Amino acid sequence: MQSRAHSPQAPAGAVANPAEKAFMKYKDYYSILGVERGASADVIKNAYRKLARKYHPDVSKEKDAEERFKDIAEAYKTLKDPETRAAYDQLGSHRPGEEFQAPPDWAEHFGGQQFSFEDLDLGDLFETLAGRRRRGQRRGPAGMGPIPGQDYDVVARISLEDAYRGALIDLNLEMPEYDAEGRMHRVQQQFKARIPKGATEGQRLRLPGKGGKGLNGGRDGDLYLHIELQPHRLYRVNGHDLYLDLPLAPWEAALGASVEVPTLGGRVRLKVPPATQTGQKLRLSKHGLPRPRGEPGDLYAIAQLVVPGVPTDREKALYEQLAEVSIFNPRANFEGEGSR
């Protein structure tokens, strides 16, 4: 099961040019799998398995895994079946992406009826042919049982601010739909989805009925949104908790201070206790991301001692004075170690 839907950030790939809709764009399934045109079924299977391990979205960390796997799965689906492979081979060899027209009798021969290539994608065409054969008839959808629509998965990359407040996102997806003849077409679907506040990295949301359309009374598929958070300039996210570096001057850390801290809900005052050390976490309770149910997460400010790069003469004099009077030994733990 692969998603042909596009993520909201990368909407819709090739849409058929109406002026040339009798043509399809050629895809070289053999080169996608990296095999020779005459390769045996076993060679094709092994090539697919190797590529699936590398690019399957469930196991891969490759950047373009999802897109690559879509092509790989489509190529394998067509070539593993001797009948669809024969139909594909009949189309001859073209450059990838080249516009071409199938021989007039081709569809008759393999599809069992006249076929129009309008708006069809090569992958969808083979899907339609294979689907018909599976269903044991070649005359369109009449008489088939109900076929549920496919489920799709898309990634929704949202900002941390959107996760905090909730957001309305635009989804622009291209999905296959069957027409009355049982042919598959790409249809542009555009709608808005309300992301409730409290979504965070890795969460899944379900949009019932927003997947592929069902056929013959089969139910419509679902759309699953996978939430990904865009990296934020200030905050790091862990579940519903947020982490923020809090730079402190040495005297603020030593004496304690009241500092202003930015949160997603606005600025708040934070009391820094005296003798605060670098790395110490100061908790701002419930200032993290809201949860769909229950208390919001927390915001942790992590103290970072920073010193001025170039002290003024006056600052330098005061540091020197402090060095003279202080009995503080920052390296007490080194005592007695390493001496020969």
Add this chain to the structure above:
Amino acid sequence: MKLEVTEVLWLEEHGELTLSQLAELSRLSEADLLELIEFGVIVPAKSHAARMRFDAQSIVAARTACRLREDFELDAYGVALAITLLDRIRDLEAQLQDLLARMPHGLR
């Protein structure tokens, strides 16, 4: 084109699912699901006698199982093994994410 606003559902909002509801949502047959339950890939939230109930996370596990089975041509045991390993990777990544979030920017 009319732009409708779709409300989305948290997976958690489904509450407890029956075996047949889980089968419908995941596109696996009940027999396939029972096999995954037997291998411990899907753990029923409640399972007294014939009244199994599942929480919403089971949808994620079942859908992953369905994809792995189709795309890698795996049997139920292979699917179970792959899902066990994927779960371990997910746990490790969550731990790493936790550590990275706590670590100051300068040290990363």
